[in-house]
Each structure stands twice: as C-alpha cells, then as structure tokens.
Amino acid sequence: MAGNTIGQLFKVTTFGESHGPAIGGIIDGCPPGMALTAEDLQLDLDRRKPGTSRYTTARREEDAVKILSGVFENTTTGASIGLVIDNTDQRSQDYSNIKEQFRPGHADYTYWHKFGIRDYRGGGRSSARETAVRVAAGAIAKKYLREQCGIEIRGYLAQLGPVKVETLNWDEVHNNPFFCPDPAKLAALDDYMRQLKKDGDSVGARVNVVASNVPVGWGEPVFDRLDADIAHAMMSINAVKAVEIGDGFAVVEQRGSTHRDELTPQGFTANHSGGVLGGISSGQDILVSMALKPTSSISIAGKSINIQGEVIDVVTKGRHDPCVGIRAVPIAEAMLAIVLMDHFLRHRAQNMHVQVNTPDIARFKRD
Amino acid sequence: MAGNTIGQLFKVTTFGESHGPAIGGIIDGCPPGMALTAEDLQLDLDRRKPGTSRYTTARREEDAVKILSGVFENTTTGASIGLVIDNTDQRSQDYSNIKEQFRPGHADYTYWHKFGIRDYRGGGRSSARETAVRVAAGAIAKKYLREQCGIEIRGYLAQLGPVKVETLNWDEVHNNPFFCPDPAKLAALDDYMRQLKKDGDSVGARVNVVASNVPVGWGEPVFDRLDADIAHAMMSINAVKAVEIGDGFAVVEQRGSTHRDELTPQGFTANHSGGVLGGISSGQDILVSMALKPTSSISIAGKSINIQGEVIDVVTKGRHDPCVGIRAVPIAEAMLAIVLMDHFLRHRAQNMHVQVNTPDIARFKRD
Amino acid sequence: MAGNTIGQLFKVTTFGESHGPAIGGIIDGCPPGMALTAEDLQLDLDRRKPGTSRYTTARREEDAVKILSGVFENTTTGASIGLVIDNTDQRSQDYSNIKEQFRPGHADYTYWHKFGIRDYRGGGRSSARETAVRVAAGAIAKKYLREQCGIEIRGYLAQLGPVKVETLNWDEVHNNPFFCPDPAKLAALDDYMRQLKKDGDSVGARVNVVASNVPVGWGEPVFDRLDADIAHAMMSINAVKAVEIGDGFAVVEQRGSTHRDELTPQGFTANHSGGVLGGISSGQDILVSMALKPTSSISIAGKSINIQGEVIDVVTKGRHDPCVGIRAVPIAEAMLAIVLMDHFLRHRAQNMHVQVNTPDIARFKRD
C-alpha cells in the first residue's frame, strides 16, 4: 500500500503484524556521529510496553529491540538504521474465532474490502503493536534533538473519560502508570479504571505533548507546515480522532484581540498559537493535544456482520487495554520527535546561512 | 523551502505572493479524458473570492484563472496542468508601514527568522491569497470525483464566535454569504458581524466538511491513513488550529460500547467514526470539522516589537475579513477533494483486482 | 501522470505543451537571499533558443521568461519560484496533417496508447520545447552553485555524426553555433550539416558536461547516488539514449589496476571514475557524457500506421533541427546543475557538523 513511510529527510518506514514473527523498521536520514545503542531505544519502549501495570493489556512482550545496521562502534554512521523487535507472545489461538467477523469499531471491514485478504490475528497490520517501532524510531530523534538542540519532548495524560487533569506537575508524570501529571487525580483514575474493567468496557482519553526549546524557524509552508505535519503524524496514531495545536477548538469563540500573542523584547506574552505561526515554529513551546477513542475490543457483546453478510454477535476476548490512550503518551512523544527531527533537517538544508540580526526574543515559559 | 506540494499521485504545487504579479500552480496527475475548462474552476473561485459581501475583505480580485497546459480541446490529456491567476488589485502602498514590524499573531516574526528576508506586502507568501490556487486545484478533483465516483463534497459554517448552527439544511448553505446551513441563525450572524466590525475586532469559526459516497477502501496505512492525510491538508489551511474526524474530541468521554459503530446487513447503525476505520474509508460519510482562529489583522492596537527589537504599537489597516473562517468553506472543500483524489488514485494503483464477494453494506445516511 | 517533478529539496516541476499558450514551472527549495532577476535566466535561455543559427530550427521563440513569485526586490525569499514563458510562435496549422498519424521514432504512438488523447500539435507535451523551462531552472541552480560553492558547469559538443572533437578548448565553445570546443573541426561540422540539410536527414550527437570544484561528499547512497541521479536527469532529456560517468563503457575492457584512481597527498593521479566514488562526489571533476539520437522529424518519407491501423507514409514538414544534440548542450548543463543543487542541499541537511581532520586532497585538474 506504499503508505508505511513518514518523513522526508528523517524517514521512518515500518513493517510488521501483531502476530507475525517480528515487527521492525528502517530509519533513514539519521545524521552520522551520534552515540547510539539499543538501550537508548529500550527506555522508551519499556514505557510503552504492554503488561507494565494492571491498567494495560496483560499481553507480555519483551519488546527487545535489535539494531541491525547504521550504527558502528556505538555511533551512527549516516547509513540507514534497521530495527527489529521479535514478537514473543503471540497466542494466535485467541483470534481464530474472529477470522470471518467484522468487529465493530475495528479496521476489519475496511481492510477486508481494501485488500481482499486479512491477517485477522490480533488485528494484523492494523494493530497498535506497530507503534512500538515508532517509539524506537522516535527515541533516536528525541536523543538527537535533546543533545544537539536542547529540545525536550514530554507528554502526559490530560483526561481519561470524565477525569480531567487540573495540575501539570512534570515530575509526577512518571510516578504513576497513567502518565498523569496531577497526583490529586490518581485515586479517581484508579477507581474509574476498576469500574471500567468490571463493566468490560473501555473509554477515551486526551493526551497532550509539549516540545520545549524548539528554535524559531522550523516548518515549510505552505503545505508542509510544522503544525500540518504534526497533525498528520498524530492522526496516524491508532485511535486518534482529533488534534489541536495551541488553543485548538477554543479559538472558535476567541476574538483576535485576545488570541494574538503579543511580542515584547522579553518574549511573547502568551502562547495561544501553540508555538507555530504561519506554519513555522516561533520559539515558544509547541503545544499539541489529541483525542483517542475508546478501544472497540471490549467484552460487551456488539452487533455486526461476517464476511458472508450474516448478522453476528461479537465479543472480544483476549487481553486488551481498557484505555488505549494511556499507552499513547510515549507514542505521541515519539511522533512529535520524528516530525521535529524531519523539520530540523529540512530547515537546516536551506537556511543555514540565514543571518538575522534581530535577537531571538526570550522564549515563553509555560508555567 | 520545498514544502509547496501536496499529494503523491494527484500532486498540487503552488506559487505566488499576495502582492506579486500572479499566483498559480501545477496539478500533476489528473487522469486524461476529463472534460475541463477554466469555467469549471471559476465557479469555486468565485465562491471564495474576496469582495463578495460586506462581511469579507473589500479587496476586489477578479481571480480569473487561466489554464496554460494539460487540457487540449477542452479535455485533460494526462499532462501537468498549469494554472495562473493574475493579481489585479494589489495596492502595495498599504503595507509599507509594516515593513519592519512583526504583527502579533502573524507569520512576520517566523518568516523573518527562518528566511532572513520577507515580502511584507500583504503577508507575502503567508497570505491566504495562496488558497485561491488550492480552490482551483480542488475544483478539478471535485469534478473528477463527482463524475467518476459520484462523490459529493460539501462544507458549511458550523459556528462563528458564540453563534452555533443547529440545523443542517444543505439547500440553505448557498443562499447566504456565511455558508450557513441554518436560516434561523442568519440574523444572529449578521448582528454579531456588525458589532465585530464596529469593534474593529475579529472572531474564530468552526467549519465542517462532508464527503458523501466515498467507496470503502481508500487510505494507505499505517502513516498515509486517509484521516491523517485529511488532518494534514486541513491544518495546512491558514488559520486552522484544530481538526476532528467523526466525533473528534467527544470521544474522550465516550465508552467503547457507545463509540463503536455497529454493522448490519443494511449498513452501519451510526457514524461516530466519521467514515474512517483503521485509516481507511468505510463507505460512510467522511465527517471533518476544523477550527479557524480569528485573524490578527484588526484595527485594535496591539503591542509588538520591530526587527530592531524595539517596542511598537501595531494597528492593521487595509481591508481584512473580520472572520476568515467564512471564506474557508470552499477552501476546506478543495483540500478534502485533493486528498480524496490522491487516495482514489493510490488505492486504484494497487487494489484494482481485489475481488470481495461480501456485498458492500448500504451506506450510512446522515440525517 | 505525476512525473513532472525532479529533485527532493531543490524541486523543479514543469508544465506546458509545444503549442499551448505558455510553458512554465515551479522551482521549490531555492535558498533565500540570492540575488536573482529574469535576466539571469535569460542568458542560458538564449543559448538554447531556436532560430539562433542556420543549423537549428527556424522556429523563432522569444523565450522571454517571467518570474512570477519567490523573488522580492531582486532577491530570492525562500518561497516557491513561479516561471512562465509564453509561446509566441506556434503555427498550429503546420501540424494538422499528423493528427491521426504515428510518426516513426516519435512519442505519438506511446502517448496515444497511454493517454487515449494526444495534443498532436508539435509533439504537445513530448516536444523538446519543455526543456526551455529546465534551462531556466538550471540557471538558478548554476548561479547559486557558482556563487556559493565556486562550482562551474560547462558542456560541449563532443561528436556529431562521424565528426569527433579532438581538442577541448573551453574558450572556443561559445565562439561557434555548435558548442564545439575544437576550432579545427568547425569546417567539417559545417560541411556535414549542409549535406544533412540537403539530404533532408538528421544525425545523432555526443554531448559532454563537466562540473568543476564540486566538493567531496555529495550523493546519498545507496539509491540516490550522485551518479544515479545524474543518469536519471540526463536520460530524462528528450532524445538521450545513453549516459556515461567517467570512463563509461571503456571500463568494460579495463583492468582494476588501470581503472582505480590512485590518491596522493597532492590529489588523485587520474579521473577514470569521473568524480564519483561509491555514489558520492570525490572532489574531482564530475565527467558526464551522453548520446542523443537523430531526430525523427525529417523530410525523408517513412512508413508508419495511423490510429486506424492503416499503412501510411509520413513526411515531417515544419521547422526542425537536423541535429537536436547541438542545442542539448545548455539543457544538459541545466540538468547537471539541478542534480548538484539538490544534492548540495541534501548533503548539507545531514552532514553540516561533520568534522574531518584529513585535509581534502588537492583536486584533480583536467587538462
């Protein structure tokens, strides 16, 4: 289908099905000379890994990534980086019953009609298992951006069903299995998830990602705007149904006199724009928010049809996350890193010699 | 900056600044054999044209498009289609005062830092004037999709500031200058806009676009998903800050048992997904919603700095829309058409021989 | 057909038919800050222009190029550059007789079968008229490479039919209408061309292009090698049937001990490789040679069929070059410039920080 690549100069191409022998990918365009080992990728993979808490799927994957090329003596060489992650816990037998079923809310129906054949085991190519490769690729981008540009990319769970986060304390994000930055909400989250599991149901979530210290100037109008490429990348994550930059949908009711971020010699006075003006980074924090739908893999029976067009009841057994949004946090970080890395290289190609005497104004500090 | 192309098989590349001699573009990949004249493009261009009502900018552009190639005896030949629209009403003198100013909320600051040079006249390349070429290109895609696939692509204004549309009557959309489908809201819109002009301010808007009769199967996972490419295209429109597919952000509070659209032999029972499952069209209506920020070109003074870093007051004179969201309706339609056309060709390249015996279920009718 | 773009970071997209209202193109990716006017492009366009001597087609085109965007106050802004050249001397009446004929050696038969429709006037899109836009785009690349990198790109006629050039005197190339660097061959060329016109026939040619002062390091293995992209660009020129880099086909009979260019602290001792090793420029002159077939537009009758499949005789009237290879010299220079410009930007994106202490060895001087 030739749609498995993202990026133009930092290109990530992935392969692999949920229940095939392995998933993997190729990262083409990583600059030479960066220190890199599999451990650098493993840290983020472990954050995404299923089975890390009772709130995510019980499927246990080692998700041990191997670097097959592009790194020599623990340093990137500029050659394409081949990655492979073996699928170690496949349990294909769980899925034989859905071979001819179109599970409502899943890609079964659309894959079947598009391709005429479907690897029905665990969703095949449409499974979120593929996102592990994105996380590994994103870890390379994150490392480069952090070391070369001082950029920090961090995500958190902003809302889970009715439970809204009210405080952003970055130090708390990694102290709980929800990536929740508001310790006052942990009890509510825990209660809600217990009830959800009891109900055999699932729920949606909002995930926010922030990139700090991005220099002014990244993004290529008019189509390859930074925000447009971010929207593309986020919407390419399984289950994402909406993306906002900065104030997002709140701008509908805003007036121009409120929305426009004024400039002072000390920096912008606000960040309604979310760090992008005219499709180009402004030097402020890049603010991205997204909505993830509730997974359709639930144990409550649903109506559907099979490939013969007959009416059926569908009950998804197997091991599934009641809220896929939680584990989306490291995935969203990875996608933002991949987009920023691509635009860093694209900007640098054509504008390295640009000399602007205007001092870059102090960057907006998000409190 | 090499970011002025969208699409892979139906490729649209644009050029042109607000106050240069002309804007234009190249459409590469239009199939041969379609009847096409400049008049086909002019219809949509006239819908976007400034100066059509007292609610939009008083700038008067003929926006007369010329087809320079790719069409022979009123039929597309398969060669690249060159388009040009002369800029006839430029009035450069209006803009000399902002030569060294960074207008808050505009791309002045980011273009300056990226390129070190800026065509400050009317926003230069960052002006929404460029979207006229998108509308012309989209008209080609719309015509092809309508004639070959029966697809209809229609947009409307869903909200303007606090005024929310409550009824979707397609027949009304073109009976008023707001693209408003709810005649009961016209008076409120009129009142609001009058006050806005009096205040010298601007306001945001929500625009919805719907594509009907899209066959099941379009979209190329995992990165070039139909919804991801739609998000990219919409976010590439000037002033767009958020995009939703189907239920969008409402999914955050939904449960899986509610969200998943059940299938019956008669079709889906709902369209929470917005016509896309797993990144591939489901045969249901494609539902897209977006937020457009209020333009920053207002006559209320704002604080900013100039290229020397000195504090200044900015007042935007000239002729500007108090709500750029209104005229975005034909632009959003055009972008959706371009994305669908691209995916039609991409799908067809690889899957023409797919034979699925399952009858395509009746499509969801949006009421 | 979506094949009208070349380049990844310096992207050139063209449109236009031989007898439409205009030809033109978009150059996307030119860095900002370069001084540029239409006159800079006109110089090379005039070198390619038909009607400049009795040896080329009598068709007279002004070939006056207009820059429609991307340049502000005679300086590139980083925005896409729109170009247009009006077709002023079309004489469509010359071509009505060939409307249903497939001229042997032309693209008539293949365009007809591919597209089912054909702009038969003067070859339509398959006409070499399109190459004028390449020359204009190439002039931008040449100027940038010359000013920023000191690169010089020069071509010459190396052979015309049986007449082989034996001396390379760059100063002579522009003193004669053949782009011939060997003044001793001018009389023979003149005699041969006179006889050819008398015979109503045409002949092939060999054209060489050399790029000097290209730094070591340009080219992106394994597929986007510099030599592979050069081969692509040259073979995309009308009538080109073969391309060599360095010693080209002579390597078939060479031994490794002869072919390998040895290195010394003073530079390479020879340039059999043609300036490319492993797909990456070596710092030596880039040496490219190509063969152009004799035009099939001759007044000697040829056998063919028409679109009904009937046997016909074809005689090409109108004004044609007896040797299209001559005018190919500036086109080949332009294509080499476009490829080098693209690879300059690509290399710079990913390797700007590379620090190699080894001093770049002195470059091979071609005598």
Next chain:
Amino acid sequence: MAGNTIGQLFKVTTFGESHGPAIGGIIDGCPPGMALTAEDLQLDLDRRKPGTSRYTTARREEDAVKILSGVFENTTTGASIGLVIDNTDQRSQDYSNIKEQFRPGHADYTYWHKFGIRDYRGGGRSSARETAVRVAAGAIAKKYLREQCGIEIRGYLAQLGPVKVETLNWDEVHNNPFFCPDPAKLAALDDYMRQLKKDGDSVGARVNVVASNVPVGWGEPVFDRLDADIAHAMMSINAVKAVEIGDGFAVVEQRGSTHRDELTPQGFTANHSGGVLGGISSGQDILVSMALKPTSSISIAGKSINIQGEVIDVVTKGRHDPCVGIRAVPIAEAMLAIVLMDHFLRHRAQNMHVQVNTPDIARFKRD
C-alpha cells in the same frame, strides 16, 4: 542519508552493512493476493550468491532470506513486507588493516569525508553485499510481472574484458557460471579469468538485460520517463559506470532515416529505440545495457593515502570477485523488475479507463 529508497508506488528500502549482523529491507506497495514464500526469493538470491563458482568470491553466505511481514498464509496482504538476511560469514579480522586507509577506487575516501565515520569492515554500507536485498525485492516484482502481465526479464553477460559474446542463446545463460549466452565463448572466458586470478587483477564487464512483453504505455514523462528511471536504477548498482537504452551510444553516428523504427500493422520493423519512445514503453522489448568497472579490490599494490594524509601502499587481501560484472546479472534483472513494477502501478493508477480502439500492433520479436 535518506537515500535508501527506490520507487514511488513499489517502494524498496534497504539497510545493512557487509559485516553487521544482518542486511534487509522493506518492500512497500506490493499488491495483495499474490502467492509468495521465501523460496520464491531464494531462487534469485542463490543465483547472485557468492561462493557458487571459482570465478566469484570465496566468501560463503547462506543468504537465507526470511519474510517477517506482509505475507499471511503464503499470500501477500498489501502490508509492507519486511525481509532479513543474516550475515553468517563475516570474518571482520580480515579488514582491520584498512581501518585508516583509503583504498584507491573504493568509496573509503568519499564516505569518510561525507560522514566523518566509516564502517571499514568489508566496505560497510558501500559493499555490494547490499545488493542481495535488491535481488530479493526484485524477485517479488518479477513474480508479479510474470504472473499478472506475462513479462519476462532476463539478463546475460555480453562482454568480459576483451571477450565479446556473439550469439544470444537464452537457454545457455544458466548452463555456465558466467551467465554467458554464447557457449562458444566459454573456453575463452575460462582462460581469461584464470589468467586474471594469476595476475591478481580484475576486469570490467558489459551486462545486458531484456524485458519482454511489457505493454505499451508505461512511463511518466517528463522526468519520470521509463528509460530515465531505468538509467537511475542501473547506475545505482555498485560499479556501474554507463547505461544504454536500445542502440545507446551507437545513435551518435546514426541518421534519423536509419534510427527511427517504422511501424506496420504487423508491428515495428526494428527496435533501435530499445522499447521506449518519449519515455513510455512501446510494447517492444526493453533493451538495457550497462558497463561495470573492474573491482578495485585486487592484490596488486596501489598507491594511496591514509586518513592522516600519509602516503601508503594498499594491497587488498580477502576474498573478492575478479569480475564483479558476472554476479551483476541477477542484480540488473532485479532492478529492472523493480522499475517496471513501479511504473506498472503508476500507469494503472491514472490510466486504467483509457480506451484506445487502435489495436496494439504486434510486438517486435527480437531474434
């Protein structure tokens, strides 16, 4: 370096170094529904495999390819196909002596200057080992083209040093280790190679590839011409220095009255064009010829410098082919298959509905 992908709809991306743990690639865009197993790829891999005769390198690689994705129940699914071939015979110790040397005629010097780091073991990424992945990818394309379009792609050794093939007997090609179609030349080839090994030297070769039964209409002018893309693909093969289509360089001395292939209701009367007119396939055999330089890995000492710029003598030990051109035959076939497959899909995307009543003339039979 982001140059490791070829193709637009049938995209092949490769990774891997000569002495890393594995090489591999991703084939994105293979249509669903084709029967495929690893054995289908292994056949061509075995033809390319080192160690198959005394004329090629003694290095022994199993070259056992594993399909990791995109194939379900021995059928392609439309998902990206991940391939891996483990490097089983690496012997890194052979290469430590060249760590700081620039071997003349190799990519050592250019990789070092481009990347500032070099996997010196066996050439690293610049090794022809990478071409094994191309052969595997090409086998997929060949199978599809053969089964769906009846296309046959076959190559042979046309010349090795001074020994020229005079007879084209396809049945003989696979009866000897030289891919030689002329049994009368086998003794001369054998003698020549023995002497070459004794001399410790290497020699160049000419390889021809022919695609039969390609339909009329493939290729996308003006830049993505079929012949231009073939030239790119062939020149991207290690050691290739020249490419011809059809008569190639012989056209320089041809006249138009000779070169143009006349058409009759029974087909073309000749194939000087090599099956491509105006960049589009004509229905005749696609005729491609290429020159491969003698490998620079020879045991005769050569002068060079090291990374400190000091004068050194280089002697390449290890196991190397005295004529790399021999094993290039299956690689060239693979590259031609990849290009044709890509253009098949591209053509089909935009021109499936083209109805041409003119009967496709009988195809030229090459005798």
